[in-house]
Amino acid sequence: MRDDGLERAIDAAGGIAQLARKIGISQPSVSTWTRVPAQRVVAVETATGVPRNDLRPDLYEQAMPAEPVDPVDAARGQEYALLATLLSAPPSKRLLDQLAALGGDATPLGRAHAALADAAARAVPSQVEREYFDLFVGLGRGELLPYASYYLTGFLNERPLSRLRADLTKLGIERIANNSEPEDHVAILCEIMSGLADGGLDASPDAQRAFFNNHVSPWMGRLFADMEGTGNARFYRAVGALGRTFIEIETEAFTFAN
Template identity: 85%
Template structure:
């Protein structure tokens, strides 16, 4: 039996098939949910407008009451990872493009990347961005890019990097999404996991965060974003690549100093 939050999201999206399409996964996967999986909360919230507190009050209800306990810098980092997770998991809806167009920037490298994303979103056409996403990451057979750790680190899919990641997720108590067709080393899933680690939704110390980042994110994800930035099919996603590359560089430097 589905919980109320999932029912509200399905109604807001216009049905199970429409929700699955909006967040870029298969219809049977959504059909088998009884509640929104933790790794999909941000994507479903963005696609439907149903708040994360309503979708998963067990994860977000208490956090909303103790937001002051989350360091503001960590909260901003978690939002950055969540944004990248949403943009990598599915093409942005018109609603999300409108939200991105309202982003403000500043003189820092990340601020300039935000300003560029806002400009790109303001002039983007959702249908064209959807086609761009398809050409980049899906394609007829395969897309121009394969956003998986195993592929970037070994040249093949579903190799040892995925096996090592699954072992570490088990140790952290992070369960995979039921019936999800994507392996856990997809860049969107890793960004969503990092968002959860940073925001405190998963029980992990700063040392565990750093170890996870250095083992599963930093060895390859910066290269992925650089490839997105220079991809032949990239238009809107060119600025997404620049944002992701800049953010991963900042994270890498911060974790280096922290160690």
């Protein structure tokens, strides 16, 4: 039996098929859920408007930090959540309109935001959907394979994935049966980092740094650089530039903190 949060999300999306499409996974995977998986909470919240506290109160109420979240960490969480949303499925017209209103400044991240806003303002939803398909899905496979195992070993479902699964178990993040998407997909890892950054997932600063160093830093910047350098994608080049810039900032910050 589905819990109330999942039922609300399905109703808000207009059905199981629509929810699956909005978050970029297969309908059978969503059909097997009894509650929203921890690594999908941010994507479902973004797609449906149902707050994460309602989707998974066990994670986002009991695990709420005692002190208010630092504004920098809250902003980091939002940045990761944005990347997770853009990498889990092509953006809707509504999201493109919201991105077009992003402001920028003279910092590297501010310039990346401004470039993304410009790309969103020029984007045609159907063309962005085609970009996403060609880059990440394709006929047989996409131009890019956004998985840690592939970038670190040249193959899918290798040891980096098994090490990630062991660390997710330590963090209390469950794998849902019959969910075909491996956990080392870039969108899932960004979603997990969002929860670690904004306090939605209960983990110490040392655990957060270790997770980043072990599962994000060794490869994700290269994926974003490849995305930025692709010749046929206009909108997702801007996403790649934003992701590369943000991961560089995160890497420097974690190195300094260490």
